[in-house]
Amino acid sequence: MKEKVKQALERIRKMLQADGGDIELVDVTDDGIVKVKLKGACAGCPFSQMTIQMGVERELKRNIPGVKRVVAV
16 A cells, blocks of 8 residues: 555655655554655645645545555654
């Protein structure tokens, strides 16, 4: 599952980089929790939690069975 998450994050990364941000995969747990770190403009953005839930989490859940949640660390 980790490889699939990495590939999906590459697609998402392009959108974040267009706004001056970036995302880094920290870990994927056995129980489907994806841990990521927002970087650049996204790290200090007041909408970062919405980006995680409505953007990253939604995209990963839609494309990768087994992803339960995405959390920023």
